[in-house]
Amino acid sequence: MIFCVSSQGGHWLQMQQLTSQLGYETVYVKSGRSDDNDPDANYYVSDWSRNNIWRAIACAWQLLFLILKFNPKVIITTGAAPGLLAILLGSVLCKKTIWVDSVANAEKLSMSGSLAAFIASHCLTQWEHLADNKRVFYIGTLL
């Protein structure tokens, strides 16, 4: 079982492009407006960013509930902030975690990505020049 967490918009499209053909049983969790009626989203959690950090608490509880419910082996996220929470919860719960930094970050890793590099089992950038091959790796890009 694979647990995929992503914010709406570009993060979500990247998640779909990367994982929709993986061939494993997958739960998709989207952060954002639950009234967007996305057929690919199995669950919605509260969205948050540095600008409204108090909503992170709701998001963390929702993610914790879902992770405990599905007990996935792997947690994958393409960001943004809610994905970082999923990585944090996943590492505490001894799951394998993969952070895929958004292709939007062409000049430096996102702030969440830089943090995820220290927490996640694997941290990927989509720009070759941003990989340090110690904590951050490049294995391909969507753009």
Next chain:
Amino acid sequence: MIFVSVGTQLPFERLVRMVDEYAEMRPSEVFYAQIGGSQYEPQNVEFSRALSFNEYENMVKNCNVIVAHAGIGSVLTAFKYGKPLVAIPRMASLGEHRNDHQLATAKQIQRYEGVYIANSTEELASVLDGPLLSPSNEEIERSRDIFRNNFKELVGRCL
């Protein structure tokens, strides 16, 4: 139809104004704009603040060209449906985003056929009035497949 989108997160007044000014000059053209939290409401363009995922996809399918902020969602959607994209990068110095990553994105994507960058109403007009090429999904899919295969291997090692 020209479909305009500022994305889901932040308002983008400058883009909405640019499109509204262009629309005033081209009254016969049909526009639809998703303007998010932008305070400025266009006078010459039909708009809504937010669109559902399906509404957004339908707008893209039915449009001739997308005018959008230089967000990755817009870029990937334009490629997915092979629609010309005029991307307008948000600038941190104008308070349009937290940082200038959209300028970096714009720099990276402008090498693709069918992707155009505009920073002013004049630039927008010259792109939209000219012949528009469509981006090709095939070229980009080839490099994506390499990524997908490597990623699948990585996930396989985690299971």
